[in-house]
Amino acid sequence: MRLSSMLLPTLRESPADAEVVSHKLMVRAGLIRKVAAGIYNLLPLGLRVIQKVEGIVREEMNRAGAQEVLMPFVLPAELWRESGRWDVYGKELLRFKDRHGRDFCLGPTHEEGITDMVRGEVRSYRDLPVNLYQIQTKFRDEIRPRFGLMRGREFMMKDAYSFHATDESAEEEYQNMFDTYSRIFKRCGLAFCAVEAETGPIGGSFSHEFMVLADTGEDAIVNCSKCDYAANVERAEIKGPEGKPLRKEKQEPLKKVSTPGMKSVEEVSSFLKVEPSRLIKTLIYETDKGIVAALVRGDFEINEAKLRRMLAVEFVRLAEEETIEKITGAPMGFAGPVGLGIEIAADFSVKDMENGVTGANEADAHLTSVNPERDFKALYGDIRTAVEGDPCPRCSSPLKLRRGIEVGHIFKLGTKYSESMGATFLDEKGKERPMIMGCYGIGIGRTAAAAIEQNHDENGIIWPIPLAPFDCEILPVNVNDPETLKTAESLYVSLGEKGMEVLLDDRDERAGVKFKDADLIGIPVRVTVSSRTLEEGSVEVKQRRAADKRLVKVGDAAGEVERLLKND
């Protein structure tokens, strides 16, 4: 394609609302333009990248035996009422009425839609399993859309749903999708890892997230330095102490000390001149089964998902100040487990603590020499968030903390939707049973954005070849030089004939502008044609990713470009 006739508007400045590098570069390189908050136009260059991701996803989903379908974007409320989500899904579900006053919503996900499709057509175990997917626009009315395509309101997603007669079959397909996703992100040319993840409000029994690794990623993940264990920090298991606690110190008598106005771990530890790891942090939570206290060592953080699971409750949320005062008899910041009349859930990290420090349940006072078991009773479990160096739950080697961007998520859903919506089948014995479901998503635009987060430098994007909008860019330095233009045009033809997608920067622009744009849009291989090198019959070939340039005879240039693209 000729740049002169392409709508490819590049910008020197980043848009004011762009916080992350992929958002900045997608706008600057002319891939996207904002239409409204979280709603974007895909310009020609941007759509080409999206179509590359789509193409890889489609091929691999088909290869895995999934069948492509297309459900509507506008969904009737009835389906969501059946599943029960019409009322519980938050404001992200954009609801409206049609001209006849009937309730509809814009599909943020399609569990209801697909369950309705399948229950209408599949009756027998003989028709199962089936895995159906679509590549489609979704809408989630995020309260604060940001980061460009990373967290938009309208976005493109591949969502797949599988239906099974047995748990074994569902688990087989889960593994099939796990392998398929691994192939997809590998084929996209991305460094990624699959981590154990929370299932969240979508429900289900287990799930994995596929994370593109990038220092700028939103998500914290841990992976083992030795084995292949990896998990979202939200989810990463931390083993409890084994055997009896090793007592190293003499248990001193409990003592109340004055700590006027000292509330946070930092304030108390610096005031009392003790390490934060000496403090027992006490947080008061409300849950659907009542109020509980949660304890964790002062240098760790409570993980609410784990706490929720440990308590087997529907929700946990930090109590309001009033509630805390009522329960502890003290203002916020002075809670402690000693003498507290409510259920106490403590992290394993508290179990072995000796002569710790806690709030005294009294204003401006803390207790020192607090010893678990002697001074308070608690239920122990893994309720903290993992940190760098924690032991791997599989092999005990130290865990490493990394950052990533979630681009895919697979769930074993179970029967949540098939039961509420009556998607049943007749098994071999003629008995009616709910289908067992799995669901599997990939953010298409997010994958493109994550590719940029992982692959860029200060000058612009560095596209992995499989996602690049073009394979190669030809840059004639001066299109007014007939020899330069002729060589560029003939290279354009010969590279095209080799099946490559080629961008020819045939604009009558200053060389500096063209080089800056080339770096910004990040086509993997650039061929620079200038009268200077043509004197020796050569053109300059450069990979976007590498610093070195190489002079190649004009006749060898196409072959050299091909070689670079193949070997990368």
Added chain:
Amino acid sequence: MRLSSMLLPTLRESPADAEVVSHKLMVRAGLIRKVAAGIYNLLPLGLRVIQKVEGIVREEMNRAGAQEVLMPFVLPAELWRESGRWDVYGKELLRFKDRHGRDFCLGPTHEEGITDMVRGEVRSYRDLPVNLYQIQTKFRDEIRPRFGLMRGREFMMKDAYSFHATDESAEEEYQNMFDTYSRIFKRCGLAFCAVEAETGPIGGSFSHEFMVLADTGEDAIVNCSKCDYAANVERAEIKGPEGKPLRKEKQEPLKKVSTPGMKSVEEVSSFLKVEPSRLIKTLIYETDKGIVAALVRGDFEINEAKLRRMLAVEFVRLAEEETIEKITGAPMGFAGPVGLGIEIAADFSVKDMENGVTGANEADAHLTSVNPERDFKALYGDIRTAVEGDPCPRCSSPLKLRRGIEVGHIFKLGTKYSESMGATFLDEKGKERPMIMGCYGIGIGRTAAAAIEQNHDENGIIWPIPLAPFDCEILPVNVNDPETLKTAESLYVSLGEKGMEVLLDDRDERAGVKFKDADLIGIPVRVTVSSRTLEEGSVEVKQRRAADKRLVKVGDAAGEVERLLKND
């Protein structure tokens, strides 16, 4: 693909709400399923057809130099306010508020979106022309959606928009798109014609509709029996009489006759025993410039679009009964031009009439021997709808009436949107001018439906090869016969290796069911494998379109299928 593992649910009965054959067959052949009024799921077989249409459209649009983009489905009201359409677009524009109370709508078309995109990026005549297209879901909240994918609420459309510095450039692109559309529908394997059309509420100066010819089509079109003139009947020009009228009869004196309760052309002509072509039908219209009477010969119909153009008014609509009584002094059904005190627009067909019959502007009375010019004055023009046999406006040969389905529409838009939304450019002299626009649509799902309307028989669909979801179906009559199954499987492999898309009906079903399904889903070539013909080492090859079957040696079958697909 193996039918046994495909979601391809066929039905023996048509759905109750299906009125047209394409709707019936799309549901019965397992292509679509209804989700809500005018909103459908595309099942795997249906999506394959849609993707075939999409693929052809995309290739030809790219070949024509258009660039693909993707605009959002959810559009902010501001853009529509700028163009002025937020208030005037009817209820088909589905409007709603997001969580922050901001107004949005679902895009029924994207003139506003694209004008906004281009005005932000294009500043100079040097960046023009540009033609941008997308293949995207649209939503129009039709009051009465029907006919399946033919007139749905959510539907897929290819919409393209071009921007130009000069009229000549816009007209060149119009011709380019005309040629591109012709190639697209030809490549789809459809019989079609391009007709001159009304521009309608979208605005613009001229337009063509692309019609797939089918007896069941919604639209009436005329085409010349001799030259290549073709037009929507709404639009078809009818030449006026040339020279002085030929007077054949003696002008009798005007006479009032009693016609008690006789109002319609049929009633009056049969009561007075005169041909309908003797009657001068008089209709009273309200327009934005006042009330007018419109006359047409009794056997013709007034064409309101033509009337509107002739009067140079914004709208015309039949007057209410009250208004008619006030204007004519008589109840509805007795209006006539003689002595009527308002402007009269008469069709050319009235000009030469002699001794005609009209209402007397008096209850239960008509006038006979009415003679134009002598008895009333009128402005004459072409304001009737063409009928079979009318003379071609180009060559005067008789026009033929046909029916068609509109699948594409191209418009020269002019500056309607660029002016209201400020999409301007600087011309060669540095003067700011509005861009000249064209727009070009193709209904993707409609094209698939129209293909069925044109290509089916009583047993089901007969896909044109380019749109067929599979090229070939292999039908093993009995999968429990090892030799049959082995042959079918090996043909499945060898046809696939030749690059064909093959459907293998490997279900353990009765032969009758399989043959019925094969006819219903309409794959172009069927290879039937049965133990009976295998005894002679043969399989049966049959085209869906033709009656004859042919026995072919197993080893020659793949070649024969290939030959049939190429020669069709």
